[in-house]
Amino acid sequence: MAPELPVDTARRLVLERLRDDERFVVVSHEHPDGDALGSVVALSRALRQIGKDVVAVLDAADMPVPREYRGLALETVTTTVPDDLEQRTAVYVDCGNADRMPVPGVREGARTVLNVDHHHDNTRFGDVDLVDPSASCTAEILWDLLPDLGVEPDRETAQALYIGLVTDTGRFMYGNTSTRSHLMAADLIACGVAPFDAYRRLYEGVPWAKLALLGRALERVRRELDGALTVVHLRRSDYADTGADESETEGIIDHVRTVAGTTVAAVARELPGTDDDVRTKVSLRAADGTIDVSAIARAGGGGGHPQAAGFTTTMGEDELVRFLAEQLLAHR
Ligand SMILES: [Mn+2]
Structure with a gap:
């Protein structure tokens, strides 16, 4: 287990890896929820925007994703672990512990493992663990990294982050909802998110x-x-x-x-x-x-x-x- 770093130190180390490394694999936990999927999509898109080679992997058993998340920009997500894994930096998003990793071998096989999460009981399985329990969702931690990566989120990236935010805060009603959550929402809406469209996709059309x-x-x-x-x-x-x-x-x-x-x-x-x-x-x-x-x-x-x-x-x-x-x- 890696030593427990202060959040701002861990944040700086993660930023360094995201900036300096060239090839990534982005994964999350089994039965991914809105925050897990939104974080996978948003981080993959953000890194591609700054010229990185990114493979986003979901387990085949978790595909197709639940109906309400199908509006996410999932077209580049694959179910195959890349064969050049040992040259890639793995980023686990929203994944609280090693038992919940559905894509086998990634942690063991990747060059470096970054663990970006907001679960307070995260088992800190990464080489760098950016674990911030004060964040309402993992999407909020990622959103906070974007300016330092030089990424202005496009509409699809903003939508992915918004879905993580809305679902993990219970539509801005749970106790984890903060000033920061609402500032993030305002920023994402300015990037082109349509809240009513997101609401309809997430909560209507119920079978x-x-x-x-x-x-x-x-x-x-x-x-x-x-x-x-x-x-x-x-x-x-x-x-x-x-x-x-x-x-x-x-x-x-x-x-x-x-x-x-x-x-x-x-x-x-x-x-x-x-x-x-x-x-x-x-x-x-x-x-x-x-x-x-x-x-x-x-x-x-x-x-x-x-x-x-x-x-x-x-x-x-x-x-x-x-x-x-x-x-x-x-x-x-
Ligand atoms: Mn979450």
């Missing part, structure tokens, strides 16, 4: 199957500890019956977390696989800000932010609910 899955989820809500713990458990059959795909689980937790009296909200969903291998992905939210849910996620083998975290488990529904209840009581 009927997604609403049907939400209906199923709301029927399944369990409230434990007098409602302090609110859990939804979705089975494989729920996806088969409604026709929803996994990515359409996103957003369900935002309904659950708003219920009065909730301290921790959880949405668990069974991952695809065989009947004797049932793994469940659990997303957690701190609903009233009194508990650091990343501590619960770490106890379950995962990680994340104090307000939003997750893990994957082989526990069945009742065992999982008991585990979450115990954890909630232990961390309250």
Whole structure:
């Protein structure tokens, strides 16, 4: 593990590499969200704008990306790791820990590894770790680097950054929303972002199957500890019956977390696989800000932010609910 550098030192070292190196590979975490995808696209475009050779790689299993992110300028993203990897600087964006790296071999094979992220529990797996938990999103850290790289973002780059910003701040509503987030939004709008277009792409055009899955989820809500713990458990059959795909689980937790009296909200969903291998992905939210849910996620083998975290488990529904209840009581 690299020594923990002050953020401004790390920022300077990352800028040096981005300016001086010529060939890059840009990657993010598995099941990339708006910030991960927006950051991959924005950084790749920005570096190309200053003449760099950039390969942006997503795992084939993560393609195509969820419907709401298809407006991003993804045409240059590939699923193949370049064979000259040992001559490239790898930039990991929005990737909190080494277990969440879906593209195998990049970290081990690249010449240098830059780790640019805002997760407070980032495992600092890079040669240089620019980890700034005060940033609302990784896109915000990248946006802040652009002037020093001599990049004036074009409309597509600005849109990619904006999607990271809007999704990670919960449309400028979560606690990570700051003066800087709004200044960034103003700047990106000046670069040609149309907020209403971005809103429509991200939050409208909802497929009927997604609403049907939400209906199923709301029927399944369990409230434990007098409602302090609110859990939804979705089975494989729920996806088969409604026709929803996994990515359409996103957003369900935002309904659950708003219920009065909730301290921790959880949405668990069974991952695809065989009947004797049932793994469940659990997303957690701190609903009233009194508990650091990343501590619960770490106890379950995962990680994340104090307000939003997750893990994957082989526990069945009742065992999982008991585990979450115990954890909630232990961390309250
Ligand atoms: Mn993020």
